[in-house]
Amino acid sequence: MAFDIPRNQILPVDVVDVRLDAEPHPFERDNAEAIAANWAAEKAARPALFDGTVVLLSELAYGDNRLTGRCHAIRYSTFMLWRRLKPVTSAEHAFAHAMLISSDDKLVAIRMGAHTANAGKVYFAAGSFEPEDFRDGLVDLDYNMAREVREETGLDLGTASREERCHALSVESGTAIVRCYRLAATADEVAAQIARFVADDPAPEIEGPVIIRGMDDLPEGLMPHMRPLVEWHFSRR
Template sequence: MRFDLPRNVILPVDAVEVRLDPGPHPFALENADAIAENWQREIAANPALFDGTVVLLSQLAWRDNRLVGRCHAINYSTFMLWRQQRENTGAEHAYAHAMLVAGDNALVAIRMGPHTVSAGRVYFAAGSFEPIDFRDGLVDVDFNMIREVREETGLDLSAARRGVRYHALSTASGTVIFRRYHVTAPADEIARRISAFVASETDPEIEGPVIIRDAADLPEGLSPHMKPLIEWHFSGEG
């Protein structure tokens, strides 16, 4: 099987061994015309979109607490068509979340800005893996997490205490790889820092911070994959 991992359950992950294949993704080759046509519709609806480079999986498996897989660099326009179809495409999406844990054990997430594809959605600051996130052909998950948090919130998590291991949750919409990052400041202070950064940006990617204080504190616009992550954190697991 191209994709062989349990779905809808949180998995312990001691290593992520996802390799970047230099060849094109079969989905991109087989759907070139449809990708171009769909992209014209997408940018007509949202001119702020940028056709950058992300990666899309062609294989992923969970073996002995390791995630092992293969991915390919694709244009964002390819990703936009794929996300409309998903099933039976021979492709899946994986992304990473730095689960930001404040000194008072609250979680600090973000709400995406109105000009983005995920406008109004709440999740931990994150972005798709890009070729810059790979070292010697293998994905560097923590580099991606730290880079995305810095770009979206202005926070530098490079010196933050990290959870012992990663965890992963795979659903029909994709696989999120996450890890706790502990910051000593209380949630309100972290939120103030993020808000100040957003106010200083000419074109911020996020609307602002969202504090989550317990498992029942589920904000409007919460992405579906976030609920089990929040419950997992406040249960004290991991």
């Protein structure tokens, strides 16, 4: 299967069958020295980085509105080397995006904190899949999205109205699996709630909220994969 998914297209997804393999990822197994050396340099630049556990794909395919894949638990230090070297034929990254849509049809994103690996970058609150995001070996997208949104913004996705169908956008840097969530509050009200959460958090991951009001209002630092997602949202009006 390897990696067989159309690039740079927003694809409808009704089933996500991405499973966690207990075997080591070949990329981590074969690059121990390079991983250690790169991590030392990353830590020197950003001492707050933590070498926790995330997952990395070894396979991903798309067909019949279905994503099928296999991934392996790796150290974050391994992910950072992969990120520097990509594209790597044996490994790719996937992550879930909760696209937050306010009652006035604006998008609410976040800007990452200066101490993080994506310092200053703007995207929808998200994080890499971790082993806790899997149920009986199968990824639980909604759990991952709810966890990441709660940790970064304090928002509870359980109070939002979600679209049943997901969508996927695969680019060189990874595959974003997106589900739209519609909020009852306006963008300004949601942003104010996030700002209060960040102000009260002793160690916030994000700098703060970013409201995207249209294609003529794209913020500085917007991650490249975000532009087509933003354009897709506003074109669906």
